[in-house]
Amino acid sequence: MRRYLLHRLWQSLVTLLLATIVVFLGVRALPGDPALALAGEDRDPESLRAIREQYGLDDSLPVQFWQFVSHAAQGDLGQSIRTGESVNTMLRHALPVTIELSALAILVASLIGIGAGVVAAVRRGRPAEWAANALALLGLSVPNFWLGLMAILYLSVALGLFPASGFVPFFSDPVGNLHHLVLPALILGTGLAAVIMRQTRSSMLDALSADYIRTAEAKGLPPRAVIGRHALRNSLIVVVTIVGLQLGALISGAVVTERIFALPGFGKLTVDAVFQRDYPVIQAVVLVTATAYIVINLLVDLLYSVIDPRIRVRGEA
Amino acid sequence: MAVADVTVSAGTPLSSRRRKVVRRLLRNPLAITGLVVLGIAVFAALFAPWLAPHEPTDTHLSQAFAAPGTPGYVLGTDDLGRDVLSRIMFGLRASLHVGMLAVATSLAIGVPLGLMAGYFRTIDALISRFTDLVLAFPFLILAVGLAAIRGASLGNAAIAIGIAQIPGVIRIVRSETLRLKSLDFVSAAIVEGAGDLWVIGRHILPNAASVIIVQATVAIPAAILGEAVLSFLGLGIQPPAPSLGTMLADAQQFAAKAPWAAVMPGVAIMLIALAFNIVGDSLRDALDPKASRR
């Protein structure tokens, strides 16, 4: 197990490095001179030179890359070239919002998706399966930003059930915080719920036809134990991977969801940085996303070994 | 409990298998519905220039915010008095265009990589690093980067979406290649000394085709949704060119006043995506009745 984890860690670092190189070169391939952008109104050659000096823009690419990486490794992601604010500070404000939103979305999606998937598999060929399948197809097909618009239009504006926009930090007002995040989390979770449902249903059906389920039935276990213990535990192994792989899609979804509900999160930061060509922020965003993706998938691997003893022991042997 | 399992012989020739697949597909009422909706959408999109009641970009300020059902404006108009139906038809055209282009991009790169990853053990690790990279790289930034370097356009949006879809294609083609490679007829060909390219082209690719087709069918609606997102954010198709995503972005401003302008494009996206997903699912079931659970 240790060796396997080290191997995975090594692979992750390679991926992270590749992502960093790609975004670093990508940003530099963008048209426009960042020094000009930085200088703003003050465009005399002298101050441009000073700016180039300050940001190391005259250094060779490898030197610049080294600067960026070594600073990032020390936890310093630089400054926004628009506001001059430290990127670290910006992330510190934005990330908690998105992490909470995504965590809620994953929670909601897992509850709905796993529940519906199990029902669909167990009630195979009955109306319940049909309904669950139809819902999953709808969930896959509906654009979730549109669903968000509709929710705001009909649930928030017309019925006043939820706030249409805005955010309250959890620690200053937990209830208000959840109240603000329920709808966005639901909306963000729909697509994921559909994916989880379909995966759960298919791996549940696989599990239910396995020999050990026949054994469980031959033991006289009640359906609750056969399905909930013996089949579900085995199906979850596959479902967990899917959740890990969907993280990228979830982050993209969060960008749009935050925009619609005007949440001051990572997504908004991304969109703003992109529109303002705020290169240090863009680099940081990619770095954070890639790291998040990698960390989550490492965690998924760990979770695997908790759920599936075969992996645990194979590594030890 | 395999007692009642019906075994399907694997030796049937390809053409009769195809006919059987088509027959199974046409026996499924849901698949028919999906195909019909898809047919209507494709027809409306293809012939939009002749079928649309108005030019999609023509403004009729006197008719602004006309409700659905207003004579001449079946689905109503937006803030500038543009006909929602006409814009949806042209928007669908753009959506389908992006969908096809994106999927073509992902297949063009993903299929060869998937075949190689599954067939040659040595480069499998290399390709999976690439897959990881694409998965770990935020799709939106990719789209934005392309838009910034080459300008925001339908084509660039499609390419960005296509790139984001490559890992999915690689994964599916790779696992199918691994499966096929372990089958006797492929092993036999390898043992007989057939060249790698021959084995891949003659034995693996044709047999993996059905999986690839199914993947493409479900990737198109995903691409259509992706285009809507990008255009909604202003990173895809640029106004005034009609796109379902930009229509929604515009309509957001006056959604309370003219909800239809926000509802209709969304319904259109959902219907077309739903139709593709249904056809994709049914196709998969028809190709492999045993896997209908998936």
Add this chain to the structure above:
Amino acid sequence: MSAISKVNTEPPAGTGQVGSTAAGTGQAGSNAAGTGGVGVPVLEVRGLTVTFRTEDGPLSAVDRVDFEVADQEVLAVVGESGCGKSVTAMSLAGLLPRTASVDGSVRLDGRELVGADKKTLRSIRGREIAYIFQEPMTSLNPVFTVGNQIGEVLRIHNGLSRSTARKRSVELLKLVGIPSAERRIDDYPHQLSGGMRQRVMIAMAVACDPKVLIADEPTTALDVTIQAGILDVLRGLRERLGTSIVLITHDLGVVADLADRVAVMYAGRVVETANVNELFAQPKHPYTAGLLAASPSAGRHAGTHRLNEIPGLVPVLAEQPNACTFADRCSRARDTCTTEQPLLTAEGTPNHHVACWNPVREPVEV
């Protein structure tokens, strides 16, 4: 055997471990009144018929099967794959999928199981009728420890606490001959060999001291060297716990090793039943004779003769309701064989029954 029997309405008069198959009256329980004493059947199967609903219409898998198992008896159900023996085994305690419909009667200690509600069947499965399956590699759940899986039965059926169940599980593992059971109990199935897993399956099956143990090809998937160990365990259980065993197998060597009595199945029907020695000495159904001749381990002169094969293929049952299903492959077939179904009839001794119009009467050279 059929619903309308021609012969032998006498009650089973088995002695000791040997019961008898009453040629069926087909009506459930009509024999029960006459039985008593040592030979009382624990499990009594009458007219058991299983049909599967398939896309191509109903598929009959088991056709009016009768047999019974006495206390402490080992009954072997023998036949080629596809003859319906496993389906028979699964149908006894309602383990078949929903696509199967089961008719006839299965009585456990006089209680009818066919048509019993799910809850009753659940309380019987694992407690009174227990199963062992062919594939020890896949029949245990990979994500739970063996102790957990054995304990589960005890907790559900006997209401034992977690710790008591664990103690009892260790005892059970010892009973089936697993060394250092205290340690093994926390192992996951993949950490055990196939033979050890099958022992775990057996431990799980006998956890609640069932009346009947149904072993469906318990040794087929195992190496020959390990098979003997498993058979020893089963023999020991019968002696120590007094469990009756229904042994489903295609392996005549296993039959000779363990069984008291044998029911030979062919194409969904029982074609011959007899005490094991009698059957091996004097098979009366041409199919049984062919089966013995084709078996290297059961033949008395193994090695001196070329093994025989039975020509032809096992037919689909539904194709010939009014014929002997073996007629097409039978060298002794007569006209009647293709027009009328033979029923189990006592032949020679009262405990030897055969469904054949032209049974083998001369001594067979196997």
